[in-house]
Amino acid sequence: MSYRLLLFLVFVSLGRLAWADFGDLPYSSKMVELEDMVEHQKGEIVSLRSRLDQVQLDILNSRQEQLVEHQKLVGQLSDLQQQIIKLSSAHVVNSDKCVSAPHIVSKPVSKVVVEPYSNPIPSQSVISEGKSAESLLDSRSYEKALQSMRSGHYRGALVSFKDIKSKLSPNSPHNADLNYWMGTAYYLLGEYKDAIEFFSNVYERWPESERAPDALFNLVNSYYQTNQKSEAKIAGENLVKNYPHSAAAKSLSKLTL
Structure with a gap:
């Protein structure tokens, strides 16, 4: 085996070992952490959408109540x-x-x-004296x-x-x-x-x-x-x-x- 081939095999072996060490621990942990963050963000989005729907519903109900109250006031004014x-x-x-x-x-x-x-x-109009x-x-x-x-x-x-x-x-x-x-x-x-x-x-x-x-x-x-x-x-x-x-x-x- 030549010197160059031996040196190449050593580098390959060391590279595989380094990659295994990097991938098995840090990379896996980061993926898990990233997945957790994604799930958390999804939950936040669902929560925000729910709150937005509730706010829109409250606004709609408020406008409806104002319209009913206005119509009620208009009706009362018309009656008077x-x-x-x-x-x-x-x-x-x-x-x-x-x-x-x-x-x-x-x-x-x-x-x-x-x-x-x-x-x-009387059938005939009468105008008092002194008045036009x-x-x-x-x-x-x-x-x-x-x-x-x-x-x-x-x-x-x-x-x-x-x-x-x-x-x-x-x-x-x-x-x-x-x-x-x-x-x-x-x-x-x-x-x-x-x-x-x-x-x-x-x-x-x-x-x-x-x-x-x-x-x-x-x-x-x-x-x-x-x-x-x-x-x-x-x-x-x-x-x-x-x-x-x-x-x-x-x-x-x-x-x-």
């Missing part, structure tokens, strides 16, 4: 809206505040005089418009209120009532943008009117219907601040408790 309509349209002023003709208002008053159905209505026709209200037409509201004929009532308003001067004390009812008709027709305009007019132009608190209450509702929550909050704050003892403010406070 209907109650206000019934109470307002049924309002009757004492007969000593009326003029000689039951279907004509001759004095500027904070509320429109509407005679009950049982009272006779533009400052008076035809209570017969007004009552018919209110009856249309009570019957659910909101579009017809809206046309009637507009016609009545067109015959009044801009300074007529009855404009607050007419704007209020036109806003109400628009709201019940689902035309919330127009409802907002008329309810805002009542509060901004006739803040001393008895219609102003109810107009603000309905304004809150209209803003909610159009998802204008910031504006609804401001309108609600104005209602509670400026008319704290009104029925509308008390109703709103109950809803927001």
Whole structure:
């Protein structure tokens, strides 16, 4: 055997021994450790996915609860809206505040005089001395418009209120009532943008009117219907601040408790 061949065999033998020592202990241990780490990471991934699913479910449930609560509040506001309509349209002023003709208002008053159905209505309009026709209200037409509201004929009532308003001067004390009812008709027709305009007019132009608190209450509702929550909050704050003892403010406070 030559020297070179012997040297080659020695190197081969030593190489095999070194490889066996490296592979049997350190390499095997590292593989086991690596497998353990992989299994641990798999467990972490499963856990994180489970937590993510739970978070997404919680968010979905929260949104659903908020939607249900919003719909509940809208329903309550709508119910109160209907109650206000019934109470307002049924309002009757004492007969000593009326003029000689039951279907004509001759004095500027904070509320429109509407005679009950049982009272006779003359076929000819009578206007008191010293008052222009533009400052008076035809209570017969007004009552018919209110009856249309009570019957659910909101579009017809809206046309009637507009016609009545067109015959009044801009300074007529009855404009607050007419704007209020036109806003109400628009709201019940689902035309919330127009409802907002008329309810805002009542509060901004006739803040001393008895219609102003109810107009603000309905304004809150209209803003909610159009998802204008910031504006609804401001309108609600104005209602509670400026008319704290009104029925509308008390109703709103109950809803927001």
